[in-house]
Amino acid sequence: MAILRAVHLEKTFAAAAGSTAGVMAIRGVDVEIEPGEFVAITGASGSGKSTLLHLLGGITRPTAGKVILEGVDLAAIGDDDLALVRRRRIGFIFQRYNLLPELSLVENVGLPLVLDGIPEARCDAAARAALETVGMGHRADHRPDALSGGEQQRGAIARALVTAPAIVLADEPTGALDSENSRRVVELLRSIVADHGQTVVLVTHDPGIAAEAGRCIRMADGRIISDTLQPDSPGRPPVARQAPAHRGKSGGKRPGRKR
């Protein structure tokens, strides 16, 4: 059963000043993410891939359609409930790391737990454990501005994992990194899928990184233009699946997938 499902998803941004028409960024997307999948979403700039990720993560609300995470329609719940879902069930990784500069790395990692009202000592222990997982335990008490980009991003990955979320969403996580750090981050993501059975959806426009994922969704003009399983990719899930052939359209039609 899919852990995350988008149904007839649409997103239109409000018209800019001086213009009457809004910008339709997502046009009737249907997609399902299975548990333990490592999915890459690719496409050119403006294709809607980041917007789709934001919709899947409940960061922004769709204009039409549904986003169902573990049976809960994120489009139908209130702001505070949505915050609770983001806090407990979704881990986010961003291109710019987005660590709070005021807090140390371990405090940044423990923040979602702190928000959940968990006692500080437990937050601290869980955060340190998450940092050990990403190989950053030795830098736990440093401030973000004392860390390299790669280290900050590994810290951000630890933050995304600390609540043991249902799904991790990563938006261009290597976009600001050099090739060596990019490689380490991708390895890390792949390992959390392989070793921990975590579900990861990653947005990238780097074909090399997309090739590491077990499934690749390509987007253009707000639509999914292909959704393929990558049998030879290192990120392929343990259970073999067959990707559907590219259908060339997605508007209103759920992309079929064969297992």
Next chain:
Amino acid sequence: MSLGVFELRRLLVRQWTRRPGRALATIFSVAVAVGAVVATWVSADASRVGYKSLTSAIEGVPAVDILSRAGGRFEASDVPALAGIPGVRAVVPLFYRPTLLRVGEKRVREIAVGVDAERLVAIGMLELSAGRACTAIDEVVLDENLARSLGKVVDDEILFFARRGVRRMTVVGLAVPTSLRWFGEGAGVVLDIAALEDMSNALGLVDRVRVALTPAADRKGVVEAAGKLLPDTLVAEIPAGRAAMAEDVMHSADLGLDFVTGLTVAMSWFIVGNAMLMNVTERRRSLSLVRLLGASGRQIRRMITMESALLGAVGAAIGVAAGLAAARPIAAGISRSLQAPFTGLVVHPAIIPLSALMGILVAVAAAWWPARQAAAVDPLEGLANAPPPPSPGIPWRFVGAALVLWAFATGMLGLVILEKLPPRAAVPAGIAMLLSFVAMTPVILPPIARACAALVPRRFRIERELALAQILRQPVRTALTTGVLVVAVSNGIGLGHAIRDNVEDIRGWYARLMSADWVMTPAGTMSAAAEGGGAGPRSAEEDVRAIGGVDRIDVIGIAAGRVAGGACVIVARDVPDDAPLPLDPVGADEATVRAALARGEAVAGTVLARRLGLVAGDDLAVEVFGRKTKVRVAALVVDYTSGGASLILRRDAAKRLFGLESADVILVTAKPGEAAALRAPLQAIADGRGMLLRSFTDMKRFVDGIVNGVVGSLWAILGLGFLVGSLGVANTVTMNVLEQRRTLGLLRAVGMTSRQVTGVVVLESVLLGLSGAVIGLIAGLTTALFIQIASQPLLGHPIRSTLRPTVILANMLAAVVVTALAAWIPARRAARIDLLEAVSSE
């Protein structure tokens, strides 16, 4: 809510330590707001103390009188114990009688007052310059001026004409004239009360019991408390006289001070709100990130609220200290201008805790809107690092709030005019009216700002467009800033007009009343009704008439009277046909008034008329020292004597009706070019009669000093408004600069000089100032009209209002200059933007 469940406290503390400037700016704003309130409040109290001191200087000791309800004398034993009433300093039975003193061949008509002199001396309420208090039946104490004019010293003898015949009495003491004022009613001879009663066949009877009060006592409270204790036959009332005038002046000024204090509180709300909004806006990105990571709106609101409470508490503590420090020189200045000694700050015990509490509450309340904004922040904003989106459309909530405030204000004003509510109710009404203008600011600001921007020269087109766009981008925040300016400018313009109009009304009245070159007054303040002819001031009048170079003499007699159970002042004065009418009739022409006065009718002050519901043609039963007479009121006049509670007659009528022929004030007008030459002979007469001689210029200076003191104290407090307003503008412009970092950075990158960037920021600030000033002008003129209408019930007559371009220009210029200066720090910050950081921030 406790710190234990406050999840984001660590983030908050880290934010404070990482960016202490932001937290300090918020603390500073709260401190400024609380400091302004404390300084205003304490200064207002200093003004009140000054006014009371002024009252004391005029009257001696504030007091309340116990009188017979039916008029005339009453048994002293009927008066219950009043010493227990808070504020009562001494209870002093008084017995007056006109008498004649004979010293050699000289006969002097005088008022004798019977009092327990020994006790008054013992408690320091009667000061002797020589000798001791009178206790025996044949002992007197004389006013030292009177003694000097009679050539008498301690142990000399005088003849005292009493009902039981002539008594030979010994002068045992000389009294300092000022210490006689508060009970003497012009009396120059003091006897033991039992002796005077005995001589008058009135043992045990008194004319009045004067209840002397402490300077801080609440007179009306004492009147009420005494009224509950007194038997039905007696009544407690505030004595009529110049003190009543001071009290009415004080009452008006009190309203003004209340108004200014209330506005300062309102203004402090804008400043703290602005600071909190800035505090939150600066952190939008980190707040949106925390939201993205799963913080609920409630958690964010809680964080902001807790932060505002903590910063508010620190700011309030600093503000209280700063306010007290600032109040000291202001209060000293006010005391100086009111000619009252400054003996240190008088801080009401409630001021400090209430101000501190206000700081915290205002900070929390002011954070409500920013907290809502923060809780509603779009998580995407944190990712995009973009400035907050502009608010779309007309903010109807503000229009609704403005209409509610306006309806409240006009409703209250209407009830004040109809006298269903006391004049004090005009204060919250005025504040609500002003706030309604502020609430309308988001709606009316855009067209006004565009109109102001159109005045900017074309060569600054880019700067103008950028500045205008930023101002209009966040109408609520801009409204908070301009709100402070609107309050400051409308305060200045509204109160400025009202104060000037009132002052001119008083000066106009005074100029009509006291049109002369020289003014002679006795040492006392008011005469009792005298009987028959005799010497004394009357002979002074004759002496003056005998001097060459005198063109005209106008004599004014003043006596305390009662009408319809209340106090009033009877003014008896010459109304020469060949001189301008020294009165300002309301709704009647001069000829009618002259004719009516000549018939022996009276004119009534507008305040008295309003209190009694008098109209021209009414008949009044007036009592002066137990003698009741019916008088017809021919017309109403503007009069500030006794706060307008006066009844004015011609001297011949006053003598016929009340036996009042005293000459309390002699106005001497010299022939052209002779004014200076009259000083020496007039001074000689004054010295001989124990009178004071002052030139009209001196008198005018004295009155101007008092009026300027009142006006100055209000201006000083209003000045604080502009200072505080500039801080609000600095806050907003700083916030705008932060939001415009990327735009300004890009402009710098493509070649805009740092001077041009500075120009954008300064222009933004000046446009804010100008827009605020224009809205403040509209609000100020409305406030002036409001005050004029609201003061009518108090004064009983409309004040002529004049449009004053200098007041308007001064206030608007002050707003623009203050805002231009306030832009200095943000402009420097803008000019120093790191180009690389700015262009890579997205």
